[in-house]
Amino acid sequence: xxxxxxxxGQPMIIMGEDAQRMKDKxxxxxxxxxxxxxxxxxxxxxxxxxxxxxxxxxxxxVTVTNDGVTILQEMDIDNPTAEMIVEVAETQENEAGDGxxxxxxxxxxxxxxxxxxxxxxxxxxxxxxxxxxxxxxxxDEIDDIAIDVDREDEDLLRKVAETSMTGKGAELNKEHLSQxxxxxxxxVTVEADDGSYIPDLEFLNxxxxxxxAAGDSELLHGAVIDKDPVHEDMPVxxxxxxxxxxxxxxxxxxxxxxxxxSVDSPDQLQQFIEQEEQQLQEKVDKIVETGADxxxxxxxxxxxxxxYLAKEGVLALRRVKKSDMQFLAEVLGAGIVSDLDTAGAxxxxxxxLSRDEEAELFYVEGEDSHGVTLLLRxxxxxVVDELERGINDxxxxxxxxxxxxxxxxxxxxxxxxxxxxxRDYADSVEGREQLAVEAFGDAVxxxxxxxxxxxxxxxxDTLVDLRAAHDDGDVTAGLNVFSGDVEDTYESGVVEPxxxxxQAISSAAEAANxxxxxxxxxxxxxxxxxxxxxxxxxxxxxxxxxxxxxxGxxxxxxM
Ligand code: ADP
Ligand code: MG
Numbered sequence: 171x172x173x174x175x176x177x178x179g180q181p182m183i184i185m186g187e188d189a190q191r192m193k194d195k196x197x198x199x200x201x202x203x204x205x206x207x208x209x210x211x212x213x214x215x216x217x218x219x220x221x222x223x224x225x226x227x228x229x230x231x232v233t234v235t236n237d238g239v240t241i242l243q244e245m246d247i248d249n250p251t252a253e254m255i256v257e258v259a260e261t262q263e264n265e266a267g268d269g270x271x272x273x274x275x276x277x278x279x280x281x282x283x284x285x286x287x288x289x290x291x292x293x294x295x296x297x298x299x300x301x302x303x304x305x306x307x308x309x310d311e312i313d314d315i316a317i318d319v320d321r322e323d324e325d326l327l328r329k330v331a332e333t334s335m336t337g338k339g340a341e342l343n344k345e346h347l348s349q350x351x352x353x354x355x356x357x358v359t360v361e362a363d364d365g366s367y368i369p370d371l372e373f374l375n376x377x378x379x380x381x382x383a384a385g386d387s388e389l390l391h392g393a394v395i396d397k398d399p400v401h402e403d404m405p406v407x408x409x410x411x412x413x414x415x416x417x418x419x420x421x422x423x424x425x426x427x428x429x430x431x432s433v434d435s436p437d438q439l440q441q442f443i444e445q446e447e448q449q450l451q452e453k454v455d456k457i458v459e460t461g462a463d464x465x466x467x468x469x470x471x472x473x474x475x476x477x478y479l480a481k482e483g484v485l486a487l488r489r490v491k492k493s494d495m496q497f498l499a500e501v502l503g504a505g506i507v508s509d510l511d512t513a514g515a516x517x518x519x520x521x522x523l524s525r526d527e528e529a530e531l532f533y534v535e536g537e538d539s540h541g542v543t544l545l546l547r548x549x550x551x552x553v554v555d556e557l558e559r560g561i562n563d564x565x566x567x568x569x570x571x572x573x574x575x576x577x578x579x580x581x582x583x584x585x586x587x588x589x590x591x592x593r594d595y596a597d598s599v600e601g602r603e604q605l606a607v608e609a610f611g612d613a614v615x616x617x618x619x620x621x622x623x624x625x626x627x628x629x630x631d632t633l634v635d636l637r638a639a640h641d642d643g644d645v646t647a648g649l650n651v652f653s654g655d656v657e658d659t660y661e662s663g664v665v666e667p668x669x670x671x672x673q674a675i676s677s678a679a680e681a682a683n684x685x686x687x688x689x690x691x692x693x694x695x696x697x698x699x700x701x702x703x704x705x706x707x708x709x710x711x712x713x714x715x716x717x718x719x720x721x722g723x724x725x726x727x728x729m
Contacts, residue, residue, distance in 0.1 A: 192691040198288060201251040201685050202281045208252040209278020211245070212238045212259075216271045216617070218337035219625040219651050234552055236338055237559045238271035239263040251685055258681040265677070266670035267566020268334050272617060273674035279616040280682035283609035292602050298683045300606020303599060304592055305679035307607075308614070309672055311591045315584060315645060316576035316668040317660065321367050327352045329663040330571050331564040333580050338560035339553060343384045347561065350389045350544060355568045357391075357542045369569035373541040375497045376561065378554045379529065382547035387557075392521065392535030393501045394543040395494055397487040399525075400471050401480035405463075406525035406532075408485065412518045413534075414462035415495055415506045419469035420453050420479075420486075422446045447474055454478040456510040462518055466490045466498055468506075485523070487532070501534060501541035567667050576668035579660035582618025583648030584671060586636045589615040614675065618649055625651040632656075 192200055214221050215236050225233045225244040233244055239259040247256060255277055262273040284297050319326050331348035340347050358373040377394045399406060433439045454475055457465055464485045471479070471488040479486045490498075499506055502519025521536045531545075546561060548554035571577055578584040592611030596604050615633065622632035632649055635656045639647035648659030659665075 194689050195288065197689055197691045198294065198686065199285070200691065201688055202285050204249045204251040205255045205681075205685050206278045206281050208242065208245075208247060208255040209274050209281070212241050212271050213275050213278070213620050214624060215241065216275060217621040217624050217651055218341075219621075220271075220337055221624070232552070233555070235556055235559060237556075237563070238274055240559060242270075242274065251688070254681055254684055258677050261677045262670075262674055266570065266667075266673045268563040269666075269670040269674040272671075273678050275616055275620060276613055276675060276678035277681045279613040280610065280678060281685060283613050284606075284682060284686055287605060287609060290605075292605060294686045294689070296602040297606045297609075298686055300599070300603035301610055301679050301683055301686075303603060304595075304607040304610035305676050307592060307595050308588055308610070308675050311588055312578070312584065312668055312672050312675075313576075315587055316578055318575055319571070319577050321572045321575050322356075324352055324356075326577070326665065327355070327568050327571060329665050330577065330667060331568050333664050333666055334564040334567045335560050338563075339548075339556035340384070340560035340564065343387070346385055347387060348564065350387060351561065351564050351568055353389050354542050354544050355565060355572055357389075357540055359572055360540075367572050367575075369572050370540075371565070371569060373500055373539070374565070375494075375541070375543045376546060376558060377531075377543055378546045378548070378558055379531075380548060380551055380554055382549070384546070384548050384553070384557055386547045388545050390533060390543045390545055392533060392539070392541055392543065393494065393498050394545055395466070395487065395490060395498075395532040395534060396530070397490060397532065398530060400476040400486045400488050403480040404485045405483060406485065406523070408463055408523045410520060411463040411485075411523055412461050412515075413464045413466065413498070413502050413504055413521055413523075414457060414460055414513070414518055415466050415468075415498055415502075415504050416457075416510070416513075417468040417492075417495060417506050417508055418510065420450070420457070420465075420467060420471040420475045420488075421469075422449055422472065450475045451478055453510060454482065454484075456513065458482050458484065460513050460518060461515050464523060466495065468492060468495050497541065497543075498534060501536040501539045503536060503539060567670060570667040570669045574667060574669045577660075577665045578668050578671055579646035579648050579658070580664035580666045581648030581650060581659040582615075582621050582636060583646050583659050583664075584666075585614045585617040586633075586640050586647070587645050588675075590637070590640050610679070621649055621651055625649075625654070627651075627654050 215223060215238065220236060222234055222236045223241050225235070225241065227244065233240065235241060239262070242256045242259045247253060255274055258277050259270045259274050262270045280301065287297050288294065328348040331351045332344050335341055335344045335347065354374055355369050358371065359367050359369045362368055375393060377396060433442065450472055462484060467486065467488045468490050471486055476486065495506055498504065502521045504519025505517040507513045507517050519536065521534055524533045526533065544561065546554060546557055548557050589611040593608055596607040596611070599607050618636055619629040619633055622629040636647060636649065639656050644658065646658045646660040647656050648664060650657050650659070650662065
């Protein structure tokens with residue numbers, strides 16, 4: 171996404187016209203400060219005892235969340251270096267689905283460590299090399315530390331889901347929800363010929379509904395469509411129905427509807443209306459001729475056509491979301507039809523439909539499809555939104571555990587062990603890189619420190635206890651944030667997928683190195699066209715002409 175990221179060699183940052191040029195140390199200090207400011211803004215949300223953020227947009231809409239990537243995406247950041255940190259969160263979200271706060275916090279801490287090394291006159295290239303060495307080593311060590319698990323061990327999968335949900339909106343009902351999550355992932359997991367497990371998230375849909383308790387959330391086989399039939403005389407409960415998915419409107423063709431019409435006599439008007447009705451009747455006939463008992467239409471259905479369809483005994487739903495259409499196609503084994511003229515029986519899918527009048531939902535189940543819908547309920551929009559974010563993370567970590575089969579002890583256990591091993595490894599590294607490898611280990615230990623801090627515990631004491639336990643060989647000793655004790659977090663069920671942690675550490679390292687590589691910030695002056703910041707302009711990502719003032723005004727909206 172970022173232009174800077176794609177540039178080879180030593181990137182520069184092009185700044186707005188008010189800015190002067192910054193070089194070397196000044197440039198690095200400036201960039202590090204900007205990136206760290208962003209990273210630190212999400213730190214207080216880390217872990218079960220982390221706080222939420224309320225984000226108020228300039229339009230006045232409010233998001234209350236604990237989710238790192240959401241916070242950073244909603245913050246109006248227009249500093250290009252700070253943007254790089256936001257990208258870490260986005261990469262982590264895309265690659266792992268969870269661990270965004272961890273990734274960003276480690277990136278910030280790496281830069282803090284780098285700053286200290288720069289002050290000791292260690293050259294940025296040595297730091298970058300050291301960070302790369304450490305990052306690679308961390309990957310190997312995580313693999314060594316990771317515990318191989320049975321991918322069908324429901325008990326363990328539930329713990330992975332619960333660890334991810336703890337401290338989030340989903341937490342209150344975590345027992346119920348973690349079971350739904352595990353059931354959902356298992357329902358969509360296929361075992362490949364080579365024996366690997368592939369959770370196919372295409373077959374998993376999330377639907378939300380307000381006005382009920384989160385504990386009433388349920389997992390349904392097939393799709394759930396939040397729509398009413400277009401006509402009250404239509405059948406709503408159908409078995410073995412032939413279903414047509416149509417992404418065209420069942421309306422009078424636009425070209426004709428738009429054409430201006432001068433009517434000279436009542437006869438002419440009547441004739442015109444009849445023509446339109448005939449056209450609609452023809453479209454309905456074509457639908458009926460395909461053999462469809464049900465039509466899901468992504469676009470509109472004209473009142474008259476609704477009436478004709480009801481008369482034919484066909485159930486029709488209109489303005490169905492595109493994502494629902496695609497999911498229905500999976501569930502029913504149907505194609506999505508764009509042209510009624512060429513549509514035939516082959517395009518139809520088969521399934522059972524039933525109507526829940528009270529919830530105003532349609533349940534659609536396919537014959538032998540493994541598509542499932544997680545129907546999340548919550549009292550209000552804010553509650554459901556935050557619930558959905560938490561559930562999405564939990565689904566991803568369970569999916570990751572099923573496909574990867576490796577987990578780690580959480581609560582900072584893996585980070586302390588990793589730091590210990592990186593310090594050992596540093597002894598074998600020559601030159602100034604050694605200091606950078608050590609610094610990398612220290613940076614990773616930020617996680618237990620912040621977990622402790624956010625829980626109101628003394629971070630130094632906690633770290634001392636944790637290190638002592640690890641020196642004694644307790645690889646899975648982590649922090650219980652509720653009791654403040656050091657314990658075997660694997661045993662107590664705080665477990666995370668190994669893949670997400672690997673990803674968090676490597677993308678944090680990449681981002682820190684990217685920031686460190688910049689040794690020149692040049693005001694590009696006229697390059698950035700005033701006023702069309704929306705387009706991005708030649709200034710690059712995030713509307714770079716923010717100047718050197720640090721973060722944009724948007725942060726003011728954050729409390
Ligand atoms: P992220 O966005 O990085 O996933 P979270 O706010 O979800 O951030 O916090 C994740 C961290 O919280 C992980 O390090 C995890 O091990 C830790 N954690 C989760 N549950 C517990 C728990 N019950 N006790 C201690 N640490 C926990
Ligand atoms: Mg998390």
